[in-house]
Amino acid sequence: MVDLGALSLEQKASLTSGGDFWHTQAVADIPAVMLTDGPHGLRKQATSADALGLGNSVPATCFPPAVALASSWDENLVDRVGAAVGAEAHAENVAVVLGPGVNIKRSPLCGRNFEYFSEDPFLTGRLGAALVHGLQSQGVGASVKHFAVNNQESDRMRVSADVDERTLREIYLPAFEHIVRTAAPRTVMCSYNKINGTYASENRWLLTELLRDEWGFEGLVVSDWGAVNDRVAALVAGLDLEMPPSGTDDEIVAAVRSGALDEQVLDRAVARVLDLVRSAPQDAPSCVADEHHALARKVAAACAVLLKNDGDLLPLDAESAETIAVIGEFARTPRFQGAGSSQVTPTRVDTALDAITAVVGAERVTFEPGFVLDGVRDAALQGAAVKAAEGSHVALLFLGLPPQDESEGFDRRDVFLPADQMLLLAAVHAVNPRTVVVLSNGGVVRTAGIELHAAALLEGWLLGQAGGSATADLLFGLTNPSGRLAETIPERLPDTPSFPYFPGGEQHSRYGEGIYVGYRYYDTVEHPVAFPFGFGLSYTEFELSDLKVSISDGNSASVSVHVANVGDRAGATVVQVYVHDVACRVDRPVHELKGFAKAELEPGETHTVQLELDPSSFAFWSVQASRWVVEAGEFEIRVGFSSREIEATARITLPGDEPIPTLNPMSTIAEWLAHPSGGPVLMEAMKAAGAAGVPPELVAMAADMPISKLVSFGFGLSQEQLDGLLEAAAARVSG
Numbered sequence: 011m012v013d014l015g016a017l018s019l020e021q022k023a024s025l026t027s028g029g030d031f032w033h034t035q036a037v038a039d040i041p042a043v044m045l046t047d048g049p050h051g052l053r054k055q056a057t058s059a060d061a062l063g064l065g066n067s068v069p070a071t072c073f074p075p076a077v078a079l080a081s082s083w084d085e086n087l088v089d090r091v092g093a094a095v096g097a098e099a100h101a102e103n104v105a106v107v108l109g110p111g112v113n114i115k116r117s118p119l120c121g122r123n124f125e126y127f128s129e130d131p132f133l134t135g136r137l138g139a140a141l142v143h144g145l146q147s148q149g150v151g152a153s154v155k156h157f158a159v160n161n162q163e164s165d166r167m168r169v170s171a172d173v174d175e176r177t178l179r180e181i182y183l184p185a186f187e188h189i190v191r192t193a194a195p196r197t198v199m200c201s202y203n204k205i206n207g208t209y210a211s212e213n214r215w216l217l218t219e220l221l222r223d224e225w226g227f228e229g230l231v232v233s234d235w236g237a238v239n240d241r242v243a244a245l246v247a248g249l250d251l252e253m254p255p256s257g258t259d260d261e262i263v264a265a266v267r268s269g270a271l272d273e274q275v276l277d278r279a280v281a282r283v284l285d286l287v288r289s290a291p292q293d294a295p296s297c298v299a300d301e302h303h304a305l306a307r308k309v310a311a312a313c314a315v316l317l318k319n320d321g322d323l324l325p326l327d328a329e330s331a332e333t334i335a336v337i338g339e340f341a342r343t344p345r346f347q348g349a350g351s352s353q354v355t356p357t358r359v360d361t362a363l364d365a366i367t368a369v370v371g372a373e374r375v376t377f378e379p380g381f382v383l384d385g386v387r388d389a390a391l392q393g394a395a396v397k398a399a400e401g402s403h404v405a406l407l408f409l410g411l412p413p414q415d416e417s418e419g420f421d422r423r424d425v426f427l428p429a430d431q432m433l434l435l436a437a438v439h440a441v442n443p444r445t446v447v448v449l450s451n452g453g454v455v456r457t458a459g460i461e462l463h464a465a466a467l468l469e470g471w472l473l474g475q476a477g478g479s480a481t482a483d484l485l486f487g488l489t490n491p492s493g494r495l496a497e498t499i500p501e502r503l504p505d506t507p508s509f510p511y512f513p514g515g516e517q518h519s520r521y522g523e524g525i526y527v528g529y530r531y532y533d534t535v536e537h538p539v540a541f542p543f544g545f546g547l548s549y550t551e552f553e554l555s556d557l558k559v560s561i562s563d564g565n566s567a568s569v570s571v572h573v574a575n576v577g578d579r580a581g582a583t584v585v586q587v588y589v590h591d592v593a594c595r596v597d598r599p600v601h602e603l604k605g606f607a608k609a610e611l612e613p614g615e616t617h618t619v620q621l622e623l624d625p626s627s628f629a630f631w632s633v634q635a636s637r638w639v640v641e642a643g644e645f646e647i648r649v650g651f652s653s654r655e656i657e658a659t660a661r662i663t664l665p666g667d668e669p670i671p672t673l674n675p676m677s678t679i680a681e682w683l684a685h686p687s688g689g690p691v692l693m694e695a696m697k698a699a700g701a702a703g704v705p706p707e708l709v710a711m712a713a714d715m716p717i718s719k720l721v722s723f724g725f726g727l728s729q730e731q732l733d734g735l736l737e738a739a740a741a742r743v744s745g
């Protein structure tokens with residue numbers, strides 16, 4: 011393949027923009043390679059792209075989208091999904107799969123939350139890295155997206171995400187950072203939006219200083235489709251490949267010729283495009299779709315979250331003669347993925363109705379759609395459904411968000427299920443208390459009214475093409491539910507921290523809630539929620555014991571805890587480790603997820619979970635120091651089954667990673683008293699001046715006063731004395 015030096019300026023310019031909607035530009039003997047969606051299944055258009063690049067893709071296995079995958083809390087399983095998608099992409103000669111999407115769920119209203127993992131950056135980073143690893147294990151590149159701070163669909167191509175530095179660093183960047191540092195994605199996709207006024211596609215701090223210089227990214231930066239607004243500015247910022255082509259290569263040529271663009275900048279981008287072309291898999295092995303369908307079913311069963319199960323109504327008895335009313339159009343017409351660029355043409359689709367009928371036999375099942383998906387109430391359908399429920403032992407209601415309610419490209423306005431479905435649920439429950447609700451939704455829905463009329467509630471999210479059979483596996487106990495919430499379900503939309511600000515207006519979205527996203531907010535302010543982050547029920551019970559925490563070295567710690575299955579059925583649970591900073595000079599969330607492990611246990615089995623907490627587990631981003639800081643002091647390690655089910659805690663004291671601060675005239679009294687040498691020096695001086703007995707309330711009042719104010723207020727300290735204190739404190743530190 012011709013090397014860079016042999017290419018003309020025009021050829022080089024054309025390589026930094028696509029050849030068509032899905033391919034890079036072929037130049038000389040440099041072949042074009044294909045980049046295409048998507049995060050939970052291959053979306054490769056069968057023919058050349060249509061106007062939106064959305065229609066008619068080759069059949070591929072549709073796995074559960076990220077909202078469901080995240081609820082598995084299972085890195086190994088997510089890795090396997092990545093490998094399966096990668097294998098199918100490889101078989102179709104695709105070089106890069108455009109996923110995973112790892113944007114943080116700032117608001118339940120975001121139309122693309124189905125395509126993202128969590129409200130928590132730690133969980134998002136670990137699962138996103140697993141998907142990248144799986145994809146790339148098949149020789150296909152991943153494209154971590156949308157970099158960065160793309161947390162809404164409203165006005166997404168123009169809006170400026172106005173977010174402070176600490177919130178960026180602690181919430182919206184960590185998942186990308188973890189994936190770049192640990193999984194080496196072949197590409198990163200920049201987002202449409204601006205960040206604090208600068209388009210991501212032209213943001214040199216984001217694409218070069220942070221991504222490459224600080225994090226060490228060595229791959230290629232590709233634009234989101236249509237995200238480049240200024241080709242030259244994008245190249246200078248570090249964006250290597252514009253997709254799809256915008257017919258502006260001549261702007262690059264002209265800029266180099268005029269000296270406005272350093273040709274080395276162009277060469278750097280071309281070199282990365284050539285690396286991408288060289289890394290594309292050459293052969294095209296076949297792959298077996300049926301195996302992947304079985305995997306999709308296993309994965310889906312690990313994703314659904316059992317939220318309620320009064321009287322252990324579930325699992326249902328497959329062998330009994332009890333009759334079952336299967337109600338809801340979603341049982342017959344499953345909603346198993348979200349709309350937009352990630353939408354896969356599945357190889358096949360299982361329905362819950364068929365799967366349930368296959369388990370218990372047609373004679374035990376009565377089906378009624380109960381509603382139509384357009385949301386208009388149909389009294390006849392509802393009446394027939396109520397009648398079926400009345401005449402059956404148990405009623406299974408399959409409710410959810412109709413496809414038109416949420417999608418890429420727009421945000422929701424509320425979190426309610428359609429009113430006609432809620433009316434149906436109340437009517438069914440009124441005649442049959444043994445009502446089970448199974449939800450299909452990409453974004454969180456308000457569960458209060460649902461829970462009121464359901465003895466059991468299974469949050470199915472969107473479960474992919476095998477979700478129908480996986481749901482039957484869960485309802486009849488062939489699989490024990492093990493999903494855990496990867497995002498809080500709030501009681502009401504106005505309770506959500508971003509509610510006053512989302513989605514913003516006049517091309518600005520102000521991230522006024524700062525770092526207090528999801529449970530970081532609800533748990534810190536102790537606000538009631540419908541279901542907490544990390545929550546999920548099982549058909550068995552688990553217990554934690556013997557928590558041990560030891561400082562391994564410096565500011566790291568080792569955590570060990572026993573988890574036991576104390577029930578009578580095999581099952582899996584997720585042991586979660588949260589870190590609470592007992593006292594810090596800045597405000598911090600009450601605790602943050604810093605470790606987790608999924609454990610599969612037979613009845614009576616006990617497993618020891620070992621987790622390592624490195625210094626990043628304790629650090630906050632110091633805007634003052636412009637770096638991550640572990641402040642010396644006490645931390646509490648909290649272990650449990652959700653952010654609100656803390657079963658055991660242990661405290662440790664860390665030395666921190668900061669040098670002893672140098673005191674100065676503007677250091678406060680409190681800083682002096684807390685200082686290892688300044689404290690004793692000041693106390694001695696106060697004692698000598700007979701001021702040691704200052705009443706505590708006065709000390710408290712003066713705590714935040716810079717010590718030099720004692721001089722200027724004439725509070726008994728002269729400038730000479732202050733100079734002496736500073737010298738004595740400095741001498742003790744150096745001594």
Ligand code: GLC
Nearest residue numbers: 047063108155156234235351
């Ligand atoms: C879209 C999406 C992106 C997708 C790309 C190609 O607009 O934002 O996630 O990969 O275009 O379809």
